Amino acid sequence: MISAYFILAANSWMQHPVGYVVNHATHRAELKDIFSVLTNSTVLLAFPHTIFGAFATASMLVIGICAFQLLRKRGGDVVSRSLRLALPIGTVAVILTMVFGHFQGILMEQQQPMKMAAAEVLYHTKKGASFSIFATGDFTRFPGHLSSDLRIPHALSILATATWNGTVDGIDQIQAAEVKKYGPGNYTPILGVTYWTFRLMIGAGTLMLLLTLAGMVLVRRKKMDGARWFQRLAIIAIFLPILANWTGWIFTEMGRQPWVVYGLLRTSNARSPNVGLGDLIITLTGYIVLYGILIAIGGWLMFREIKHGPEPPPPPPGEAVPDELPLAPNPDLVLSY
Numbered sequence: 001m002i003s004a005y006f007i008l009a010a011n012s013w014m015q016h017p018v019g020y021v022v023n024h025a026t027h028r029a030e031l032k033d034i035f036s037v038l039t040n041s042t043v044l045l046a047f048p049h050t051i052f053g054a055f056a057t058a059s060m061l062v063i064g065i066c067a068f069q070l071l072r073k074r075g076g077d078v079v080s081r082s083l084r085l086a087l088p089i090g091t092v093a094v095i096l097t098m099v100f101g102h103f104q105g106i107l108m109e110q111q112q113p114m115k116m117a118a119a120e121v122l123y124h125t126k127k128g129a130s131f132s133i134f135a136t137g138d139f140t141r142f143p144g145h146l147s148s149d150l151r152i153p154h155a156l157s158i159l160a161t162a163t164w165n166g167t168v169d170g171i172d173q174i175q176a177a178e179v180k181k182y183g184p185g186n187y188t189p190i191l192g193v194t195y196w197t198f199r200l201m202i203g204a205g206t207l208m209l210l211l212t213l214a215g216m217v218l219v220r221r222k223k224m225d226g227a228r229w230f231q232r233l234a235i236i237a238i239f240l241p242i243l244a245n246w247t248g249w250i251f252t253e254m255g256r257q258p259w260v261v262y263g264l265l266r267t268s269n270a271r272s273p274n275v276g277l278g279d280l281i282i283t284l285t286g287y288i289v290l291y292g293i294l295i296a297i298g299g300w301l302m303f304r305e306i307k308h309g310p311e312p313p314p315p316p317p318g319e320a321v322p323d324e325l326p327l328a329p330n331p332d333l334v335l336s337y
């Protein structure tokens with residue numbers, strides 16, 4: 001968790017740079033105040049969002065493994081106790097992830113309004129903006145239009161401003177303002193990516209919450225052992241938090257484009273001139289192969305343990321273990337450590 005804090009502080013600096021001065025002689029941003037970097041408002045929200053997301057991920061894994069054992073009729077004390085622990089922890093973790101996600105939405109509207117507008121593909125500044133659940137349309141045309149089918153009234157305003165009729169800035173207006181501020185250029189990220197990653201993250205989170213709540217009801221009514229539908233869904237749901245984490249990150253990084261450090265350094269200028277395409281391909285392939293092997297070995301070891309199931313509980317104290325029969329007292333033996 002401490003490591004996560006520092007990684008997120010560095011990432012948050014790229015989203016919202018603070019505590020630096022630009023040295024005009026070297027054209028470098030230099031650290032002036034590490035305390036501001038560590039207490040950046042962006043990291044103060046990204047950290048709990050990520051950590052509660054990690055707790056939710058772990059809970060869904062435990063719930064899924066328990067469901068797998070129940071489906072194989074290998075439930076027992078360990079399984080039911082694990083479920084009684086993981087279901088409420090999972091529920092609370094998902095709710096807290098959502099609460100901090102909402103605060104992040106408010107902060108994002110202030111710090112990176114284009115990211116929020118791009119998440120919704122909201123072209124024009126709007127009061128009381130609705131949230132689109134599913135849309136078809138042209139995400140690539142700029143300026144363009146989104147023909148949406150399903151919308152929740154006022155939900156975007158609530159997410160981004162915490163008020164019913166709050167104003168959410170539109171892509172057209174932000175683009176014009178950024179051209180004025182930073183010079184000519186396209187300041188709009190790839191809208192198809194921002195729109196769908198944002199929905200997949202929130203959608204996966206909502207499904208996780210529904211599942212953990214349903215699980216708690218089943219446990220409370222003592223119907224979990226026979227609930228085959230829940231057990232099957234819970235195994236698939238192991239992948240929901242992974243999807244939410246991936247799409248959350250993709251949204252965060254792609255929504256910041258064309259900047260690598262927001263407002264300071266464009267991605268096109270951040271490229272190292274001495275690193276060629278060949279170097280990139282070799283490095284990335286190396287990472288993918290190495291991590292692929294680690295994931296395969298890790299996954300195989302975990303699945304072997306899961307299939308093996310929990311060890312049988314130890315006998316209660318005082319009861320003899322069958323192959324450890326008590327020895328007859330021998331006066332020649334002394335107890336020694």
Ligand code: HEM
Nearest residue numbers: 046049053098101102104105202205241244245248249252
């Ligand atoms: C209602 C539900 C959710 C909302 C409103 C929400 C909101 C957000 C927002 C606004 C960001 C972008 C922050 C930024 O770019 O500055 C974000 C990023 C992220 N989200 Fe979510 N989120 C939700 C659910 C989830 C869930 C369930 C998970 C994982 C289990 C998750 C994982 C992530 C991750 C890993 C990131 C990238 C790290 C970060 O910037 O915090 N999110 N989320």
